Amino acid sequence: MRKISLPFTLEELGGIRAGDWLSLSGVVYTARDEAHRRMTLALARGESLPFPAPDAVVYYTGPSPAPPRLIFGSAGPTSSYRMDPYTPALLAQGVKAFIGKGPRSPEVRQALVEHQALYLAAVGGAAALLSRAVREARIIAYPELGPEAVRRLRIEDMELVCINDARGGDWYVSGQNSWRSL
Amino acid sequence: MSGPRYIQAEEISSQVAELCGLACCRLPEDVLACLSRAEKEEKSPVGRKVLTMLLENAGLARRENIPLCQDCGTAVVWANLGQEALIRGGDFYQAISRGVALGYDKYYLRKSMAHPFSRANSNDNTPPIVHLSLVPGRSLALTLAPKGGGAENVSRLFMLAPALGREGVVKAVLDTVDQAGANPCPPLVVSLAVGGNMEDAALRAKKNLLLRSLTEPNPDPEAAVLEEELLAAVNRLGIGPAGLGGSVTCLRVLADIKACHIASLPLAVNLQCHAARHQTVVL
Structure with a gap:
């Protein structure tokens, strides 16, 4: 397991391979469906994203509400393909990694290589476990969206696996092919 | 009276x-039993790691009373x-x-x-x-x-031609799981209902996810054979836990077979993630 303190260095972005497990610490921003639609509209109007985009990491999650005794609610990944149409625009703004689950479109995979960025997966459904990595959380945009609001999280040692690396490697393809026997 | x-x-x-x-x-006991068995049977080390995480997650959620x-x-x-x-x-x-x-x-x-x-x-x-x-x-x-939305989004309803027969049903189920890949959070419970009509097939597939135990055999021998055959075939897809590759893509297939119109072969495939949550109360 490779420990990474965000932001990623260029060397780390180029050296991480599809299938590598990472233990990620630092700041990430949550955004899912409706937040992506709004952010893309904001960019089209010439406005900026609700967080500093260069080197940012975006986590596709809509957490459950935090009970008063906890820092954060359960927060596993949501299916990433729904964010595919919006992803090249975020890469163009300088976002360097996305955390979600499930395969990406060919356009996104190509844009990841062009921008030397990564697509990482958290284990879908391990939401209670993943919430333990969140040390600070606050809403920074679209509070009216509830679970879909954009949040700034400080995470420590979140366990993730690289699915799409900056060289075009795809772990869903290579990982599954080695066990496929049809 | x-x-x-x-x-x-x-x-x-x-x-x-x-x-x-x-x-x-709280994950029900039958689901926990399936996940524990899968953790022992999974051949891929990465798959086993994921299953261990899912069991830890279930334990943490139960202890802390969090989702x-x-x-x-x-x-x-x-x-x-x-x-x-x-x-x-x-x-x-x-x-x-x-x-x-x-x-x-x-x-x-x-x-x-x-x-x-x-x-x-x-x-x-x-x-x-x-x-x-x-x-x-x-x-x-x-x-x-x-x-959950992830597994529901990749569930499918087919109105097949009767000529496609049992083989066509098996192929449609395998295609559904294969195309779903990592999205529905495998290992899955795959619930299929064959026959009836459009809405009846969808309802029966959902009903079995809610009401059937994953550790009890199917009382219908024809459906039980179909379940075993599909479980083996789905697990040859290689998708594995969290879609990271492995021998356990599916924990259990639930099949339901019923008569249908002479013109039709309806099939509903309702996918369920490993968090096969359901609870019952009797009033």
Whole structure:
């Protein structure tokens, strides 16, 4: 397991391979469906994203509400393909990694290589476990969206696996092919 | 014979509220047993690592009383109402809806229901999806399953040509799971219903996810054989836990076979993630 303190260095972005497990610490921003639609509209109007985009990491999650005794609610990944149409625009703004689950479109995979960025997966459904990595959380945009609001999280040692690396490697393809026997 | 038995609407609301909390925070024993067996049987080290994480996650959620998954789902309620029982003190469907709103608030569950176009959240996870069956007896059995969006989105309904036959059904199920890949959070429970008609197939596939145990054999021998055959075939797809590759893509296949029109071969395939959450209360 490779420990990474965000932001990623260029060397780390180029050296991480599809299938590598990472233990990620630092700041990430949550955004899912409706937040992506709004952010893309904001960019089209010439406005900026609700967080500093260069080197940012975006986590596709809509957490459950935090009970008063906890820092954060359960927060596993949501299916990433729904964010595919919006992803090249975020890469163009300088976002360097996305955390979600499930395969990406060919356009996104190509844009990841062009921008030397990564697509990482958290284990879908391990939401209670993943919430333990969140040390600070606050809403920074679209509070009216509830679970879909954009949040700034400080995470420590979140366990993730690289699915799409900056060289075009795809772990869903290579990982599954080695066990496929049809 | 005694008269009807009365059940208060208010009692339904408070029981449904408790079911929401229980269902979202506690993985049922049959599902845990399947995950533990999968952890032993999975051949891929990465797959085993994922299954260990899922079991740890289930333990943590239970101990802390927090949701297993942030997606606390659409609240699907299957109500088996005894034909000698009567509901009093309010509208039955409203009583369930009120219970869902109460439970999702009380147990800090995510509210995931939104208008289809504006995407405005209803903020209390209503409306629930309620299915009512009339059964013999004097009680009301309520089963609640929080159904997550990831696996529901990749579920499919097929109106196949009868000529495609059993082979066509097997192929459609395999294609559904294969195309779904990592999206529905494998290892899955695959529930299929063959026959009936369009809405009946979809309903039976959902009903079996709510009401059948994953550790009990299918009483219909023809369906039991189909389940075994499909389980082996799905697990040869190689998708594996979390889609990271492995020998356990599916924990259990549930199959339901029923007569259909001479022109039709309906098939519903409802996929369920490993968080196969459901809880039942009998009033």
